[in-house]
Every structure is written in structure tokens, then in C-alpha cells.
Amino acid sequence: MKIFLDTSNLAMINTWLQTGLIDGITTNPSTLSKEGGDPKKLVLAICAALGSRDVSIEVTKQSAQDVYKQALEIAALAPNVVVKVPCHPTYFPVIQRLVKEGVAVNVTLVFSLLQGMMMSKLGVRYISPFVGRLDDIDVDGSELLCEMRSMIDHYEFDTQILAASIRHVRHFHDAVSFGADVVTLPVEVLEKATQHPLTEQGIAKFNADWHKLGITQFP
Ligand code: E4P
Numbered sequence: 308m309k310i311f312l313d314t315s316n317l318a319m320i321n322t323w324l325q326t327g328l329i330d331g332i333t334t335n336p337s338t339l340s341k342e343g344g345d346p347k348k349l350v351l352a353i354c355a356a357l358g359s360r361d362v363s364i365e366v367t368k369q370s371a372q373d374v375y376k377q378a379l380e381i382a383a384l385a386p387n388v389v390v391k392v393p394c395h396p397t398y399f400p401v402i403q404r405l406v407k408e409g410v411a412v413n414v415t416l417v418f419s420l421l422q423g424m425m426m427s428k429l430g431v432r433y434i435s436p437f438v439g440r441l442d443d444i445d446v447d448g449s450e451l452l453c454e455m456r457s458m459i460d461h462y463e464f465d466t467q468i469l470a471a472s473i474r475h476v477r478h479f480h481d482a483v484s485f486g487a488d489v490v491t492l493p494v495e496v497l498e499k500a501t502q503h504p505l506t507e508q509g510i511a512k513f514n515a516d517w518h519k520l521g522i523t524q525f526p
């Protein structure tokens with residue numbers, strides 16, 4: 308199970324890299340815009356910080372021709388770049404071409420099993436179902452993860468399921484339990500998931516009991 312951070316904040320990325328838990332990063336135009344400054348410099352710094360681990364960077368152009376050209380430019384930024392392309396029919400020929408040319412592609416904004424199946428057929432590295440945004444429209448986003456797992460296993464596609472748009476710890480739990488290959492987490496969700504009140508209480512109790520012994524040197 309791979310854990311990606313869903314952020315463009317370099318300070319947060321560097322902090323969490325120290326935990327040994329982070330296998331990659333997903334950025335998008337919204338998170339890059341939130342950081343401000345020069346997005347090219349920022350993505351280059353993120354790629355360098357991640358070493359050989361994947362960094363997804365999304366195209367921002369609109370026409371198929373421009374998206375193809377931009378995707379190649381993005382892919383050339385660093386060896387660990389994965390190009391994010393929206394799951395829209397306009398870009399299907401582009402996605403097919405990029406895959407054939409050896410570009411790692413993460414198809415983003417995936418909301419249905421059929422979109423996921425079609426993109427897996429094209430051989431992309433990742434499909435990104437947006438769990439939280441489906442929940443927003445009263446569709447069970449976690450159920451889609453489950454259906455995608457069965458579909459990929461049944462047809463023996465090589466594509467990995469990257470659970471995205473994760474809003475809370477329950478979504479993280481579902482991504483693990485339904486067999487997503489990767490989950491990309493906002494920092495707040497990862498932080499919450501690392502904590503458990505019974506662990507805190509347990510540490511406090513062991514500490515209190517230990518101090519009853521009154522010794523200062525052990526072992
Ligand atoms: C990740 O690849 C996506 O861009 C991200 O998870 C979207 O999350 P949001 O729906 O919270 O914007």
C-alpha cells in the first residue's frame with residue numbers, strides 16, 4: 308500500500324518525508340495556486356525532494372494538441388514525474404499516445420467504473436477516483452474503489468488505483484480496506500490517522516506505573 312501526500316506545500320512534504328511513510332506526491336492546479344510563486348520552481352523542488360518517488364503534475368492546457376505538447380514538457384522536468392491528465396474523451400487519443408511513448412500517466416477526475424476501465428485499457432499507470440467529490444453528490448465514493456479493485460483484478464490490468472479526494476480518516480480506512488494500490492492524503496488526514504486516544508492513554512499509564520518503582524536507571 309503506497310501513501311502519497313496530496314499537497315504542493317514543500318515544508319509539509321519535507322516534514323513528512325522524515326517519517327518514512329511517504330511514497331509520492333500528488334499536486335494539482337488548485338494546490339499549486341494556493342502556494343503562490345513560480346509553480347515550475349516549486350514542482351522541480353518537490354521532484355528533487357522525492358528522489359525516485361512519483362510526483363504527479365497536472366496539465367493545464369485545454370486543446371488536445373496543447374495538452375500533448377505540455378504533457379511532454381512536464382514529463383521532461385524530472386525522471387520521477389507522472390503526468391496528470393483529466394479523464395475526458397478529448398484527451399483519450401493523447402493519453403494513448405503518451406502511454407505508447409513511455410510517459411507515466413495518472414488519469415485524474417475519474418468518477419465511474421467505466422471511466423476507470425477505459426483508462427486501464429489504455430495502460431495508464433494510475434487511475435484516480437475522486438472519493439470525496441462523489442460523496443459530495445451523494446454517491447458512495449468508497450464503493451467505487453471496491454468495484455475498481457474487482458474490475459482490475461478480473462481483467463488483469465496493470466493500472467494502479469490511486470484513491471484521491473480523501474476528506475477524512477474513514478475514506479483512508481476504506482481505501483486500505485477495499486484494496487486501493489495508493490491513497491493520496493491531505494496532511495490533516497494523515498496526521499489524524501497517526502493518532503489514537505488509547506495509545507496516548509496507554510503511554511500515560513505505563514509511564515505512571517513505571518514511576519511508582521522510583522528508579523532512574525534502566526536497564
Ligand atoms: C489528487 O490527485 C487530487 O487532485 C485531489 O485528491 C483532489 O482533492 P479534492 O477533491 O479535495 O480537491
